Each structure stands twice: as C-alpha cells, then as structure tokens.
Amino acid sequence: xxxxxxxxxxxxxxxxxxxxxxMAFRHYNPDEMVMGKRMEDHLRFAVAYWHSFxxxxxDPFGGRTFDRPWYPQDEMGNAKLxxxxxxxxxxxxxxxxxCFHDADVRPEGSNFAESKRNLEEIVGIFEQKQAETxxxxxxxxxxxxxxxxxxxxxxxxxxxxxxAYSAATIKSCMDATHKLGGxxxxxWGGREGYxxxxxxxxxKEDAQMGRMLNMVVEYKHxxxxxxxxxxxxKPQEPxxxxxxxxxxxxxxxxxxHGLENEVKLNLEQGHAILAGHSFEHEIATAASLGxxxxxxxxxxxxQSGWDTDQFPNNVPEVALAYYHILxxxxxxTGGTNFDAKIRRQSVDAEDLLHGHIGGMDICARxxxxxxxMIEDGTLDSxxxxxxxxxxxxxxxxxxxxxxxxxxxxxxxxxxxxxxxPISGRQEYLENVINRFV
Ligand code: XUL
Ligand code: CO
Numbered sequence: 001x002x003x004x005x006x007x008x009x010x011x012x013x014x015x016x017x018x019x020x021x022x023m024a025f026r027h028y029n030p031d032e033m034v035m036g037k038r039m040e041d042h043l044r045f046a047v048a049y050w051h052s053f054x055x056x057x058x059d060p061f062g063g064r065t066f067d068r069p070w071y072p073q074d075e076m077g078n079a080k081l082x083x084x085x086x087x088x089x090x091x092x093x094x095x096x097x098x099c100f101h102d103a104d105v106r107p108e109g110s111n112f113a114e115s116k117r118n119l120e121e122i123v124g125i126f127e128q129k130q131a132e133t134x135x136x137x138x139x140x141x142x143x144x145x146x147x148x149x150x151x152x153x154x155x156x157x158x159x160x161x162x163x164a165y166s167a168a169t170i171k172s173c174m175d176a177t178h179k180l181g182g183x184x185x186x187x188w189g190g191r192e193g194y195x196x197x198x199x200x201x202x203x204k205e206d207a208q209m210g211r212m213l214n215m216v217v218e219y220k221h222x223x224x225x226x227x228x229x230x231x232x233x234k235p236q237e238p239x240x241x242x243x244x245x246x247x248x249x250x251x252x253x254x255x256x257h258g259l260e261n262e263v264k265l266n267l268e269q270g271h272a273i274l275a276g277h278s279f280e281h282e283i284a285t286a287a288s289l290g291x292x293x294x295x296x297x298x299x300x301x302x303q304s305g306w307d308t309d310q311f312p313n314n315v316p317e318v319a320l321a322y323y324h325i326l327x328x329x330x331x332x333t334g335g336t337n338f339d340a341k342i343r344r345q346s347v348d349a350e351d352l353l354h355g356h357i358g359g360m361d362i363c364a365r366x367x368x369x370x371x372x373m374i375e376d377g378t379l380d381s382x383x384x385x386x387x388x389x390x391x392x393x394x395x396x397x398x399x400x401x402x403x404x405x406x407x408x409x410x411x412x413x414x415x416x417x418x419x420x421p422i423s424g425r426q427e428y429l430e431n432v433i434n435r436f437v
Contacts, residue, residue, distance in 0.1 A: 001091070002084040005069065006349050011092055012357055023350075025357060027364035030094065034371045035326065042326075043363055044335030046097035046138040048296075051309060051341035052352055053086050054104040058344070065344045074107045079122055087129045093356050097136050099186075099337050102173050103143035112165065116172045123176045130180060138184060138335045139230065139266075139294070140177030142169045145190035145238060155212035156192045156205035156243070163208060170216060178225045183333045184294055185225070186266050187216065188232035193239035209243060210257035217262045228333045229263045230293045233282070234271040237307050246275040247285040254291075264293030268339055269321070270300035270307050280320040287328035294334025295321070297363060311340040311359040316437040318366030319373070326370050327380075336363055369436040378432050382425070 001007075015024035030040035054073065056064035064071075070082035083105065090098055105126075106118035130136065144154035144166050152158060154166035170187075177185050192209055194200040213231070220229055231254070235245045244250050247265055254260040265286045272282040286292040299317070301308040312318050325331060342355045373379055389395060394411055397403040403411065411417070 001088045003069075003081070003088050005085045006088055006092055006353070009092060009350070009353065011094060012353070022354065023357070025364070026361055027368070028360040029364070034367060035374065037330070039364060039367065040096060042330060042367055043360075044097060044138065044331055045093075045095040045360055045363070046099050046335050046337040047086075047090055047093065047095050047356065048337055048339050049086060049098060049100035049104040050143075051339065052089065053082050055341055057347070062344075066347055076107060076118060076121065079106055079118070080125060083122065083125055083129065087133055087135065089352060089356075090135050091133055092353065093360070095356070095360070096134075097138035097183075097335050097337070099137070099139050099141070101141050101143035102169065102176070103146055108147065112168060115169075119172055119176055123179055126180055137177065137180040137182040138337055139186045139227070140173050140180065140182050141186040141188065142166075142173040144169060150191050153191045153193070153205070154189070155209045156189075157208075158201075158204075163212070167212060167215060170212070171219060174216070174219060174223070174225065177227065178223055182227050183335075184228045184230050184266070185216070185220070186230045186232055186294075187213065188234065188266075189242055189244050190234070190238050192244065193236070193242035195240050206243070206253075206256075210253070210259075213254075213259055213263065214257060217259060220262075228293055230266040230334075231263055232266040232268060232271070232296065233275070234268065234307075235275040237274065246272070246277060247282045247289070247291065251286075251289050251291055260291070264334075265291045266294045266296060266334070266337075267292070268296035268298065269312065269317075270298050270309055270339075271296075273300040273302070274305075274307060278320075279317060280324050283321055283324040283328075287324055292325070292328050292334070294331060295325070295336055296339035297336045297359065298338065298340035309339060309341050311338065311342075311355040312362045312366075313358060315362060315365045315369065316433065318362055319369035319437050320433075322363070322367045322370035323373055323379075326367075326374055372436045373433070376436070379429065382429065386422075386424075 009023060013024055014029040015021055017026045019026060030038060032039045034042055057066040058064050070078040070085065102119050106122045109115035109118055144150050149162055149165060155163055157163055174185055216229055231244055231250050233244045233246045233250045234242055236242055247267060250265055254263055267282045267286060269279040272279045283292060297312055299310045299312045299314060338356060338359050340355060340359060342351045398408055
C-alpha cells in the first residue's frame with residue numbers, strides 16, 4: 001500500500017456465504033466458474049473515480065461532509081495523493097478495472113493547455129500504476145458538465161467556442177484513454193439537452209451533437225483506438241430534458257447520424273428508473289437492437305425521484321439485468337462499473353469498502369441466479385413456445401413480405417382464422433424466477 005488511508009485493512013478475500021466478516025466477500029469469488037467462464041471475467045468490475053474520490057459529500061442543501069487527505073482538489077500534489085489512495089483501494093477490492101473523467105483526476109488549469117498538461121501528467125502516473133498493479137482502464141470520459149462554461153451544453157451549446165472547447169477536451173480524454181489501454185470511451189451528455197424550449201433550437205442542437213459524435217468516431221479510427229465508443233442514456237438531471245433520453249431514443253439518434261454500427265450504449269440502473277423504465281428493460285432493448293455495450297451499476301431510490309446513485313442491494317433486480325446480459329452473450333469490451341456513491345453520512349474510509357464489497361457480492365449473486373435461470377431453460381423455452389406459431393408457412397410469408405394485406409385477408413377468410421386468447425402466464429413465470437433469486 002502506498003498510503004495509510006485504509007490502514008489495517010488487507011486485500012478482501014472470498015470467505016464463503018456463511019462468513020460474517022464485513023471485510024470479506026460472501027459471494028464474489030473471482031475464480032468460480034459460471035457457465036464455463038470465471039466470475040471475474042463475466043462481471044468485469046470497475047470502480048468509478050468520481051464518486052469514491054472526487055465527490056466530497058455535498059448535496060443541494062449542504063456542502064462537503066467528507067474529510068480526505070487529498071483535499072483541496074485544486075492542486076497537483078493532492079491529485080497525486082488521491083491517485084495513490086485510489087490505487088490502494090483498487091488493490092484492496094481486487095476489482096480489475098477503473099473509470100474516470102478528466103476532472104476527477106487532475107486539477108483544472110487556468111486555461112485549456114494547462115488542464116491538458118495536468119491530465120497528461122496524471123495519465124503518466126496512472127500508466128505506471130497500472131503496470132505495477134495490473135489494474136486496467138474500463139473507460140475514460142470527459143467531464144463536460146461541471147464547469148460553468150458548459151452550463152448551456154457542450155456540443156449542443158449555442159456558442160461555437162464551447163463546442164470547440166468540448167471537442168478539444170474530448171480529444172484529450174480520448175488520447176488519455178488510448179494511452180492507458182482503455183477498453184471503451186464513454187460520452188454522457190449531462191448538459192446536452194435544455195432547460196427551456198423558449199431559448200432552444202432543437203434541430204441545430206441535434207446537428208451539433210451528431211457532428212461531435214461523428215468526429216469522435218473519426219478520431220477513434222485515426223488514432224487506432226480499438227475500444228468501443230459508448231453513449232450513456234439519461235433522461236434528465238442536471239438538464240430538465242436530455243437528448244440521450246433512453247436506449248431507444250439513443251438508437252434513433254445514432255441511426256439518424258449514421259453511427260449505429262460504430263457506437264454502443266452504456267446503460268445505468270438509476271437512469272433507467274428516471275426514464276420510467278426498469279434496468280432490464282433498457283438492457284433488453286439495447287440487446288434487441290444489437291447495441292448493448294456496458295453497464296453502470298447502481299440503484300435509484302424509488303421514492304425520491306432523483307439520481308441517488310446508491311450501491312445495488314436488490315438481488316432480483318440485478319439478476320434480471322444479468323439475465324439479459326448473459327442472453328446477449330455477456331459483456332464484451334464492457335463491464336460492470338459501480339457508478340455508485342456512499343451516502344454523505346458515511347464519512348469513514350471503511351464505508352467506501354462496505355459499499356463496493358456489498359455491490360460486488362450482490363452482482364455475484366445476481367450473475368449466479370441469472371446463469372441458473374438460463375441453465376434451467378424454463379424461461380427460454382416458454383418464450384420459444386409462445387412464438388412457435390410463427391414457424392408455419394403462412395406466418396413466414398406475412399413476415400418476409402410474400403404476403404401483403406390483400407393476401408393475408410384472403411388467407412384469413414379461406415382458413416377461417418379465428419384466434420382464441422392464450423395465457424401469458426405471468427404469475428407462473430414470476431414464480432419460476434423466485435426459484436433462483
Ligand atoms: C451521471 C453519470 C455519469 C456518467 C459518466 O449520472 O452516470 O457519471 O457515468 O459521465
Ligand atoms: Co453513469
């Protein structure tokens with residue numbers, strides 16, 4: 001360990017479901033085989049730098065509650081100490097990946113060039129730390145929402161200078177991600193939306209955002225970045241309305257700008273809830289469109305109606321998420337990034353570990369439950385049977401275009417088609433799920 005921030009705490013180990021040691025895993029056993037693959041390779045856990053190390057515990061009603069040795073975060077010495085503590089925690093947890101925004105890891109400079117130099121210096125340090133520890137970068141991203149220059153949007157800003165500043169910032173973050181061997185690059189448009197339509201030109205903003213994402217893809221190919229470009233949907237917050245509303249909306253945007261084969265989606269539990277969906281809805285939708293990339297794992301409070309970014313602790317919800325991920329062939333370049341923060345009353349170093357240990361255990365339970373559902377096969381064969389009628393000749397002709405409305409109409413009359421309702425068996429299926437969670 002490079003620091004004494006987590007003093008007295010050793011690397012967290014798997015000790016089995018019956019242990020009561022709070023600093024041990026009860027379900028996450030990296031080497032355990034699940035459907036022929038190591039658990040670690042299925043889950044591909046990542047720690048999010050922003051919530052664990054950059055966020056200071058403030059909320060809209062009060063300032064910071066945490067007291068960390070790397071505060072204030074506006075100078076390089078503290079950014080380096082923060083990096084030492086971050087890598088200590090990655091090692092303690094045994095999570096193989098991490099994720100960061102530029103603003104999480106380096107102090108803001110007095111101008112763009114200085115901010116970029118600060119980032120490059122930290123990236124050099126990360127490179128060395130990755131080599132020493134074996135940690136890997138799941139994804140990098142640019143923070144285009146915190147600084148006041150982005151208050152009216154980044155790529156969608158009415159001011160072309162902000163568009164330019166954002167493009168330059170994205171380039172520096174893609175360079176950083178590429179240098180660190182990142183496996184994906186994420187774009188989340190927190191301010192790519194509007195506060196009021198009274199001052200907003202929707203068509204112009206769509207064109208600007210489409211051009212920016214096209215430049216990202218062009219630059220990816222120019223530098224030979226092999227990772228996946230991911231867009232992260234979220235319907236609102238901080239903006240009243242965000243253009244990347246949900247998986248289906250993002251797909252429409254990507255199609256419109258010719259990017260559907262170049263970009264995939266990073267889906268987050270809390271964002272799905274804010275959009276009025278479930279997490280599995282977003283995952284299943286993305287999978288059905290061939291767009292599933294990665295997940296930001298957390299949970300939202302169902303009462304508060306805002307993005308609470310809590311650590312997951314609901315096995316049935318997590319199991320259904322991984323069920324759809326496994327059915328899609330698993331996370332490829334993607335992973336399970338804990339976009340989750342401890343509560344602002346959880347002020348101790350060990351709270352950071354409790355949050356992650358619990359989250360990793362819940363995901364392990366969810367993954368095992370999902371694998372058991374697939375291996376059992378009841379759900380799959382029920383769905384297959386439900387659509388089995390489509391295998392017959394007439395049904396195929398309706399689908400492949402051989403039949404139009406006229407042909408179908410004469411077929412219905414000739415064969416005296418007279419369908420009777422068939423049960424969807426939802427209660428039975430929910431009982432099946434209960435066997436595994
Ligand atoms: C915000 C959010 C972001 C993205 C990365 O709600 O999820 O942290 O994951 O910018
Ligand atoms: Co996120």
